[in-house]
Amino acid sequence: MSEAENWSPRDLVEAIRSGDVYGIAEAGMMSYEDADYIADYWQTYEQYHGVDPVGDEDEKYAKLVERASTREFNKAVGSGNISRIAYGVGHQRDGETDIADWKQYEKIKDLFRSEPQYTDYTNNIFQAIIFSNQVPPTGRGKTNTGYTLIDMGQSVNPEMKVWTNSKSDPFEDLPEQWSDIKNTIRNHDGEGLILLDDASVFLQYADQTKGVQMSRELKLLRKNNTHIIIIAHTGMDVPKDIRRQVFMINKLSETEAEFGYGITEMEGQDRLEVSNIQMSIANIPETDINYESEDDQGYEIYFDDDETSENNQSNPTPRSSKIQFPETVNSKTDKIKYLSEVCGMKNKEIADYLEESEQTVSYHLQK
Known part of the structure; x- marks a missing residue:
């Protein structure tokens, strides 16, 4: 399996199919109520037929899964539920998309x-x-x-x-x-x-x-x-x-x-x-x-x-458009250091931008 933060829906599906994890592979593509009903159907089918409905290619099971997953995918696309969408993508045996990609x-x-x-x-x-x-x-x-x-x-x-x-x-x-x-x-x-x-x-x-x-x-x-x-x-x-x-x-x-x-x-x-x-x-x-x-x-x-x-004639000392400071950058010292260290501005550019003297800028950079 992948690391926890990087797991793939495909990992879970393959683990279920290989028997490493017990469950129904399609369960991640449907609501709790539908999954509960289909789990009961699966259990009953095995009792009467001696084989699970997937292995027996049971048409009723396939239609139940199709209807349940269709409803959930419709809701997932409308609400932006990437976990549900990613699981559906990962359910395909040859799929490569994982949930970490979707989140990014x-x-x-x-x-x-x-x-x-x-x-x-x-x-x-x-x-x-x-x-x-x-x-x-x-x-x-x-x-x-x-x-x-x-x-x-x-x-x-x-x-x-x-x-x-x-x-x-x-x-x-x-x-x-x-x-x-x-x-x-x-x-x-x-x-x-x-x-x-x-x-x-x-x-x-x-x-x-x-x-x-x-x-x-x-x-x-x-x-x-x-x-x-x-x-x-x-x-x-x-x-x-x-x-x-x-x-x-x-x-x-x-x-x-x-x-x-x-x-x-x-x-x-x-x-x-x-x-x-x-x-x-x-x-x-x-x-x-x-x-x-x-x-x-x-x-x-x-x-x-x-x-x-x-x-140039109307504004001999050009200034850049307003820079958005992070929320943690509040004080004058923090802003001056941010413009110098992060934005790469020189002392004169900082002074022009903040309407301060170069002496003030130098003072705060030394603090």
């Missing part, structure tokens, strides 16, 4: 839910960078995970509109000019999601001003109920002003990833680590969305030079 998938979906069910996430607008700090970072399934997240987001809200910068998928193409993208999301009534594939093509060599501009746009996306998933390379190819505000997803392999926030540059290496890991996923599923998996599928998005210049 539901936690990921909480990132899209206005009222999380399995976590305490408070922001239902999901903004994330998918990267890999492995060597090499290629071949880690970053794009596939991006589309899997779209699958999960649309399972939460089937009406969610999706735009991408890839012409190979079935979604609407993003405009190539950022000002047009803003108009698109402003004119959309409802929830939306933007997927930027191969973002390093247009973000890796973006100057600080454009990085700050893009970080400001994250606030606009939140205001307009629009998620964004940025698929990068190593993570270092995305400006710091963006990295410090979003969820970071580090792909360790095609199916494994770390989900969290805050980044730390690995000492002596041009790579990043997730500072605060919230979830470690071992079995990210393949997406159901058809797309071309070749490299460099995402076309370039262009920022508006005129708009950038205007922003």
Whole structure:
């Protein structure tokens, strides 16, 4: 058997079938009342026929199980009862899904839910960078995970509109000019999601001003109920002003990833680590969305030079969008240390962000 927290419904079913555990394998797919009735039927059948109804392929037993499990699966799907659904999946002899996977998938979906069910996430607008700090970072399934997240987001809200910068998928193409993208999301009534594939093509060599501009746009996306998933390379190819505000997803392999926030540059290496890991996923599923998996599928998005210049003149000291501090970070000292250690901000950036002097920031960092 698996470890307790990682057990598979398939383990239990196989244990029952092999005789290691006594019970009816189908019992996990029905209500207590139905299971009690079917257990009585099983016992009576054995007494009269000398064999159990499964081994005898009894049609009445099969129909009783089918009716009972159908009712329960209908209720399970409506209520989100993942234990019942997972048991049904595990009941198939060749199934590989286990309950640990289902729970993790539901936690990921909480990132899209206005009222999380399995976590305490408070922001239902999901903004994330998918990267890999492995060597090499290629071949880690970053794009596939991006589309899997779209699958999960649309399972939460089937009406969610999706735009991408890839012409190979079935979604609407993003405009190539950022000002047009803003108009698109402003004119959309409802929830939306933007997927930027191969973002390093247009973000890796973006100057600080454009990085700050893009970080400001994250606030606009939140205001307009629009998620964004940025698929990068190593993570270092995305400006710091963006990295410090979003969820970071580090792909360790095609199916494994770390989900969290805050980044730390690995000492002596041009790579990043997730500072605060919230979830470690071992079995990210393949997406159901058809797309071309070749490299460099995402076309370039262009920022508006005129708009950038205007922003610089009106706000010479750029500030990032509001950062959500964890509940345990309350005092000024805690916030300053959080911005420094978790978000990777320098003293001047912290001072600008909190409207404090650099001397005050230095004082609290030494406490």
